[in-house]
Amino acid sequence: MSGEKKEVLFEIQNLCRYFTLDKHNTLKAVNNVSLTIHKGETVGIVGESGCGKTTLGRTIKRLYTATSGKVLYKGQDIFAMNKEQAHKYAKEVQMIFQDPYSSLDPRMTVREIIREGMLNHDIHKGDRAAQDQFIDRLLLMVGLNREHADRFPHEFSGGQRQRIGIARALAVRPEVIICDEPTSALDVSIQAQVINLLKNLQEEFGLTLIFISHNLSLVKYISDRVGVMYLGSMVELAPSDNLYEMPAHPYTQALISAIPIPDPVVQKSRKIIELKGDIPSPINTPDDACSFASRCPYATPACSKHAPKLELVGENHYATCDRVLKGETAV
Amino acid sequence: MAKYIVKRLIISVLTILVLCTVVFFAIKFIPGDPFSGPEYTEQMRQQLHELYGYDKPVWQQYLSYMGNLLHGDLGISVYYRGRAVVDIIAGAFPQSLDLGLRALITATVVGIGLGILAALNRKKPLDYISIIIAIIGISIPSFVVASLLQYVLAIVFPIFPVARYTSFAHTILPTIALALPTIARFSRFMRTSMLEVIDSDFVKTARSKGLKKRQIIFSHEVRNSLLPLLSILGPTTASLLMGSFVVESIFAIPGLGNYFVESINTQDYSLIMGLTIFYGVFLVTINFVIDILYGVVDPRIRLGGNKNG
Numbered sequence: 130m131s132g133e134k135k136e137v138l139f140e141i142q143n144l145c146r147y148f149t150l151d152k153h154n155t156l157k158a159v160n161n162v163s164l165t166i167h168k169g170e171t172v173g174i175v176g177e178s179g180c181g182k183t184t185l186g187r188t189i190k191r192l193y194t195a196t197s198g199k200v201l202y203k204g205q206d207i208f209a210m211n212k213e214q215a216h217k218y219a220k221e222v223q224m225i226f227q228d229p230y231s232s233l234d235p236r237m238t239v240r241e242i243i244r245e246g247m248l249n250h251d252i253h254k255g256d257r258a259a260q261d262q263f264i265d266r267l268l269l270m271v272g273l274n275r276e277h278a279d280r281f282p283h284e285f286s287g288g289q290r291q292r293i294g295i296a297r298a299l300a301v302r303p304e305v306i307i308c309d310e311p312t313s314a315l316d317v318s319i320q321a322q323v324i325n326l327l328k329n330l331q332e333e334f335g336l337t338l339i340f341i342s343h344n345l346s347l348v349k350y351i352s353d354r355v356g357v358m359y360l361g362s363m364v365e366l367a368p369s370d371n372l373y374e375m376p377a378h379p380y381t382q383a384l385i386s387a388i389p390i391p392d393p394v395v396q397k398s399r400k401i402i403e404l405k406g407d408i409p410s411p412i413n414t415p416d417d418a419c420s421f422a423s424r425c426p427y428a429t430p431a432c433s434k435h436a437p438k439l440e441l442v443g444e445n446h447y448a449t450c451d452r453v454l455k456g457e458t459a460v
Numbered sequence: 461m462a463k464y465i466v467k468r469l470i471i472s473v474l475t476i477l478v479l480c481t482v483v484f485f486a487i488k489f490i491p492g493d494p495f496s497g498p499e500y501t502e503q504m505r506q507q508l509h510e511l512y513g514y515d516k517p518v519w520q521q522y523l524s525y526m527g528n529l530l531h532g533d534l535g536i537s538v539y540y541r542g543r544a545v546v547d548i549i550a551g552a553f554p555q556s557l558d559l560g561l562r563a564l565i566t567a568t569v570v571g572i573g574l575g576i577l578a579a580l581n582r583k584k585p586l587d588y589i590s591i592i593i594a595i596i597g598i599s600i601p602s603f604v605v606a607s608l609l610q611y612v613l614a615i616v617f618p619i620f621p622v623a624r625y626t627s628f629a630h631t632i633l634p635t636i637a638l639a640l641p642t643i644a645r646f647s648r649f650m651r652t653s654m655l656e657v658i659d660s661d662f663v664k665t666a667r668s669k670g671l672k673k674r675q676i677i678f679s680h681e682v683r684n685s686l687l688p689l690l691s692i693l694g695p696t697t698a699s700l701l702m703g704s705f706v707v708e709s710i711f712a713i714p715g716l717g718n719y720f721v722e723s724i725n726t727q728d729y730s731l732i733m734g735l736t737i738f739y740g741v742f743l744v745t746i747n748f749v750i751d752i753l754y755g756v757v758d759p760r761i762r763l764g765g766n767k768n769g
Contacts, residue, residue, distance in 0.1 A: 187664075190668055192664060192667055192668065216670055218670075219668070219669070219670025220670055223668065223669075224664075224665075224668040226661055226664060226665060226668075227661075228661055231660055231661040231662060232661035232662050232664065232665045233662055233665065234662040234665070234666070234680050234684065235662070235684070235758070235759075235760055236683055236684060236757075236758065236759060238759075245666075245669060245671065245679075246669040246670070246671075249669060249670060249671050249672070249675070250670065281759045281760060283760050294665070297665070297669075301669070301670075
C-alpha cells in the first residue's frame with residue numbers, strides 16, 4: 130500500500146502534551162510531533178518505553194487534551210469539537226489497550242462489554258436480537274465463539290482477552306483503531322495471531338491503524354509507514370521498508386542494529402551500534418537542543434544549540450538530524 | 461452453592477458454640493459474683509447461689525446453661541430480678557434496631573456519596589471538605605458529638621427535641637450522632653477504592669468507547685469500588701444495630717446499649733451471656749449474608765469453587 134494519493138485522515142500539527150508535575154517541573158511527554166495519516170494505512174510508532182508513544186496515542190484518541198498544537202481529523206480540530214462531533218469521533222476512533230488483563234471491566238460479561246459501546250453509539254438501536262447476532266458475529270470474526278459471550282473476562286487467557294478487546298473496538302464500526310502495544314503482554318506465539326487478526330480485519334473493513342509498539346520487527350511487519358520517537362519527539366518517519374533498510378537518524382540506526390537476526394552468521398558479522406547511557410529524563414528537556422544529542426555518537430557542539438526539525442531526507446523519508454541533511458552520513 | 465451454604469451454616473453454629481463456651485468460662489473466672497456487694501450477708505449470698513445454681517461446679521453450670529440454650533432459654537437476669545433475658549432483649553432491641561437502621565442507611569448513603577464526590581474532585585476543595593468531615597467524624601468521640609448536637613440544636617436553638625424517642629423529629633439528632641463515625645469511615649474507604657478504579661485500564665476502555673461521564677461513573681467506577689466497602693459493612697452493621705451505650709444514654713433511648721454496660725458492671729451472668737450470644741448470632745448472620753452478597757457484586761467470586769455457581 131503506497132499512500133501518496135490517499136485521502137488524508139489525520140493531520141497532526143506540532144502536537145505537544147506536557148504534564149505539569151509541580152511549579153518548576155514539566156514532563157514533556159509529547160513534544161512538537163507532526164504527522165499525516167492517510168485513510169487505510171497502518172502507521173507504526175516505535176520507541177523505548179517512556180518516549181511518549183502511548184501519550185501520543187491517547188492524545189489522538191482525545192483521552193488527553195493537547196497542551197498545544199492541533200490534531201485535525203477529516204479536516205476538523207478534534208480539540209475544538211462540540212459534544213455531538215466529539216461523540217461521533219469517539220465512535221470512529223477506537224483504541225485497543227496494552228494490558229488485556231486490566232482493560233476489561235471484571236464485573237461485566239463479554240456480551241455486556243461489547244454491547245455497552247453499541248448502545249452508546251446506536252448500533253442496531255433498540256433491537257436486542259440484532260445486537261446479539263452482531264456480537265456473535267464479532268466474536269467469530271476475532272476467533273472466539275458465541276459460547277464465550279456470557280462469560281466474564283477472568284475466564285479467558287491473555288490472547289483471548291485481547292481478542293475481546295478487538296471485538297469490542299470493532300463493535301461500534303470504527304474507521305480508525307489506535308493499538309497501544311496490543312501484544313506486549315502476550316506470548317510470542319499469541320502475538321503473531323493477534324497481529325495477523327488485526328491485519329485481516331484491517332483489510333476487511335478498510336481500517337486505518339495506528340500501531341504503537343516497542344517491538345521493531347512487529348511494527349515492520351504490520352506497518353506501511355513507521356515513525357520513530359525519542360524523548361517525546363518524532364525523530365524519523367519513513368515507509369517501513371526504507372526505514373529498516375536505510376535508517377537515517379543515528380537513533381534509528383542504533384535501534385535497528387539491535388534487532389536480533391535469526392541467522393548466527395549474519396548476526397555475528399553485522400555492526401551493532403551501542404548507545405551509551407540511559408534515556409535522559411523527559412522532565413524539563415531543553416527546547417533548543419537536539420533531544421538525542423546527549424547519547425548520539427556523532428554529536429557535535431552545534432547539536433546542543435538548536436532543535437532540528439523533521440525534514441525530507443529521501444523519498445517520503447523524514448528525519449531530524451543535521452548530519453543527514455548535510456549528507457555527512459551514508460544512509 | 462447449596463453445598464457452600466450448608467458448610468457455612470455448620471461453621472456458623474460452631475462459631476457460636478465456641479463463643480458461648482469462651483464467654484461462659486471467662487465471666488466465671490472474673491473475681492467476685494453478682495452478689496458480692498456489701499448489701500448481702502454471707503447467708504443471703506449462699507441462698508442466692510443455691511437459687512441460681514452457682515454453688516455447683518462450673519462445668520455442671522455450663523452443661524445446664526447450654527442445655528437451656530438449645531431450647532431458646534437464656535435464663536433469668538440476676539440484676540433485673542425476675543425478668544427473663546429474652547424479654548429484656550425483646551423489649552430493648554426494637555429501639556436500637558430502629559435507630560441503628562436509620563444510622564446505617566444515613567451513613568451508607570452519605571458516606572459513599574461523599575467518598576465518590578471526593579474521588580471525582582481529587583485535590584479540590586470538595587475533597588478537602590470531605591477529609592475534614594472524616595477527621596471530625598473519626599477523632600471526636602461520640603459522647604462529645606452527641607452532647608454538642610443536643611446542646612446546640614435542641615437547647616440553644618430548640619429546633620429538635622432534646623431527648624426521648626417517640627417521633628421522627630426525635631430520631632434525627634441521635635441518628636446523626638450515631639452515623640457520623642461511620643460516615644467518616646465509609647467516605648474514606650470509598651474515596652480510596654474509587655481513586656484506584658478511576659486510574660484503572662478498564663475505565664480508560666470505557667472512556668475510549670465514548671461513553672458519557674455519568675455512565676462511566678456509575679456503571680464502571682462506582683460498581684467496581686463498592687467491593688472493599690462490603691467487607692467493613694458486616695461488623696459496622698452489627699455494631700450500629702446493637703445499640704450504642706453513649707448515644708442511647710444521652711438521648712434517653714430505651715435501647716440495648718445500656719444493658720451491655722450495666723450487665724458487666726453488675727456481673728449479671730445470664731444477661732452478659734444472653735447479650736453476647738445475641739450479638740454473636742447477629743454478627744455471624746450478617747457476615748453470612750455479606751459473603752453471599754460478594755458473589756452477587758463480584759462475578760469473579762464463585763462461592764464454593766463450583767465453576768458454574
